Amino acid sequence: MADVRVIEVKENILADNDKEAEILRQKLKSKKTFLMNLMSSPGSGKTTTLMRTVEALKDKIKIGIMEADIDSSVDAETMAKAGVKSIQLHTGGMCHLDAAMTEQGLNELGSDGLDLVVLENVGNLICPAEFDTGAAKNVMILSVPEGHDKPLKYPLMFSKVDALIINKIDVLPYFDFDMEKVREYVLKLNPDVKIFPISAKTGEGVWDWTEWLEGEVKAWQK
Numbered sequence: 001m002a003d004v005r006v007i008e009v010k011e012n013i014l015a016d017n018d019k020e021a022e023i024l025r026q027k028l029k030s031k032k033t034f035l036m037n038l039m040s041s042p043g044s045g046k047t048t049t050l051m052r053t054v055e056a057l058k059d060k061i062k063i064g065i066m067e068a069d070i071d072s073s074v075d076a077e078t079m080a081k082a083g084v085k086s087i088q089l090h091t092g093g094m095c096h097l098d099a100a101m102t103e104q105g106l107n108e109l110g111s112d113g114l115d116l117v118v119l120e121n122v123g124n125l126i127c128p129a130e131f132d133t134g135a136a137k138n139v140m141i142l143s144v145p146e147g148h149d150k151p152l153k154y155p156l157m158f159s160k161v162d163a164l165i166i167n168k169i170d171v172l173p174y175f176d177f178d179m180e181k182v183r184e185y186v187l188k189l190n191p192d193v194k195i196f197p198i199s200a201k202t203g204e205g206v207w208d209w210t211e212w213l214e215g216e217v218k219a220w221q222k
Contacts, residue, residue: 020100021098024099024102028136034115034136034137035102036135037133038050038119039139040123040142040143041123041124041142041143042123042124044142044143044146045167046120046123046141047067047079047120049167049200050065050120052198052200053118053213057214058084062115063085064085064109064117064118065087066109066120067086067087067088068097069089069091069123075088076088087109089101089105091122095126096121097121097128097133098132126154126157130156138160138163139161139164139165140157140163141165141166142164144166144171144172145171145175147176147177148178148179148181148182150182151185151189158185158186160190163193163212165196166196166198167200168199169197170204183195196208196212
């Protein structure tokens with residue numbers, strides 16, 4: 001029986017993407033542009049959190065937003081109305097962005113002169129975690145209604161991020177969400193992760209989050 005060659009396509013794709021991502025990261029570093037990859041499930045409050053973040057930082061640093069989605073332009077329109085340089089990225093049905101797609105978006109956005117570009121990735125806790133976008137930092141939002149067991153179900157995502165925002169803490173009294181449990185689960189996967197409980201609706205905790213982000217941007221530019 002003839003031997004059959006088996007080619008690990010996914011492994012090759014990821015390896016090629018990692019190389020492209022590192023080249024992009026260094027290119028952005030030379031331009032002093034900090035790219036943040038923001039990931040979460042649909043409905044976690046990404047856009048509202050971004051609005052709060054922009055409000056806190058817009059007078060301190062120059063910000064651009066790339067809103068990625070399978071379809072629609074609602075999120076980009078929302079950010080544009082808030083006075084933020086924005087672009088909508090349609091993924092053509094793909095559930096993530098890779099480095100090449102991110103670079104294409106940056107070129108269309110026009111990232112020259114921007115201190116911070118936020119890539120709001122496709123709402124998904126699986127695919128986006130696998131692909132390096134070339135970001136300086138990866139951030140995830142977990143909302144209280146999603147439950148504290150999400151790190152057990154999606155360990156790769158939680159192990160990849162540099163910061164975890166726990167949003168919608170204003171509704172903690174109405175949900176069976178254990179803050180200490182989620183901290184325990186996440187820190188076992190990722191001991192160095194920064195955790196920021198916030199309410200994008202009320203503004204509680206947002207200052208701690210934006211102070212950290214501003215510090216990371218300034219450190220990147222040194």
